[in-house]
Amino acid sequence: MVGIVLVSHSPRIAEGTLDLVRQMVGDKVPIEIAAGTADGRLGTDATEIEKKIRKVYGGDGVLVMVDLGSAVLSTEVAIENLGEPFRSAIVIADAPFVEGTVAAAIEAGFGKSLAEVRAAAEGVKAYSKLG
Amino acid sequence: MAVDSIKLIDIIKAIADKINEKREYLTQLDSAIGDADHGINMSKGFKAVVEKITNMGDKDCGTILKTVGMTLVSTVGGASGPLYGTAFMKAGQAVAGKVNLDFNDLISVCEAALEGIKYRGKAEKGEKTIVDALEPAVEALRKHRSEGLKTALQEAVKAAKKGMEYTKNIIAKKGRASYLGERSLGHQDPGATSCYIMLETLADQLLDKKS
16 A cells, blocks of 8 residues: 655644544555654654655555645655665655645555555645635 | 865864854844744754764764765754755765865865755756855856965855845745745845855865954
């Protein structure tokens, strides 16, 4: 199953998002949070992201959901620092954080491939909230 | 000029002191166009760096620079972490295994740092970022290489300062400030400023001037 890592500046954003997701998919999808700095500031930490990617990696790849700026840069550092087999099996979703995570987790829960899970996350950009 | 591991550690400590001293100023610049944390983030990151490298005098310069980079990516918190972190990691690769750095090595270190920042930030000059201070400095180092360390460094610092000041006249294209668009005009970029502070401190340390 594809694993998911939530990279946010704020632990509360990541935890809140995870609460929403767990309500829908339960505990079957491996999802971890890498949010905030070790000393409690808003921010991202490449080493922590690396650790969490290793934790959710189960052979089918990992999708990383990111919020703002440094979340992307820190995740890129983490991916480069991870050797194979991780490196080629991790992708960053170019997607809204909350909605993208919900969509990705649902697909992952159905055992879909990394490409399908990513497409689901990125697909929410075209979804109209007002119908 | 010869910089051994002990001297390199001293230079990095001096940079850490200077960043800490200018913490409020950097944060103030960042509060105008960003998320008001550049000073505190950089200060925290470099404090962790000093703790990591203090006893690394028996290691080569490449390893020390790489350690600075690895520490910054996990302790700064903001985008400057992965950006400066990548710069130091690339700089470390450029002088891997060397126990002494000469003037040409110094230029290689700055070139690699610039390359690292541009690669990580996907940034070019003119986008109101660190690159606007660092690239002119590297160009000046190259241009004045034949005139020796002192002139080259002084010209590099001058070029970095000019680049930093120029960021007031351009619109932010990267990072949090880019959300402001035209409203970022008139404000000096915090990243270009911290980069200038680092270069100035480096020059002061190498030219034995008290900063």
